[in-house]
Amino acid sequence: MANHNSSRHTIILLQNSPSRATRTFMDYDSIGQAMDGICGLYERKLKEINPSLRNISYDIADLYNFIDGLADLSALVYDHSISAYLPYDRQWIKQKAFHHLKRIANGGR
Template sequence: MSATASTHTVVLLQFTEDENSRTYLDFDSINDALDGICQIYEQKLKVVNQDAQAITYDLCDLINYLDSIRDLSCLTYNDIQKTYIPHGRDWVKSKIYMSLKKQAK
């Protein structure tokens, strides 16, 4: 099993300037965390487009959404060091891009 598949990951989000919009999501793996981040965007699209039969988006739309979030970061557990490693927004976007590219193959 790859490290990506088994690394406990915490996603930290602050959606707006309001500190009350801070939240976190807890995942068993980096891949689950990336899927969870995409699902947040998809849920937002469903709310905004309630009457649509089908909703589609491209990578550029997703990246723009991620850039619009006030704060986005992840903590991934490093079993060797027994600590969490912080990763910023660019890391998240890169991992999502690589994950979607892999799924498209």
């Protein structure tokens, strides 16, 4: 269904450090894919920090700390009803990431 939250085009805007040169964006077909992308960023960072570990695990508090540690993070999510993108802040992203990971942990996608 095109209007379902999980199937809405999502652009993640992020800035890793105070330097404006670190501004970038990531483009996804759905909110769920965007949350996978944010988790993937964190997982890659963990692998960089711990290159000798084969399996890396983390909890939601660790992910929240990563998100809070970014200089800036927001999302633009396409709303079909108004044919425009709506902005969302890092708190919204944290909430969506939590629900996304919870759904995955419970065997859903």
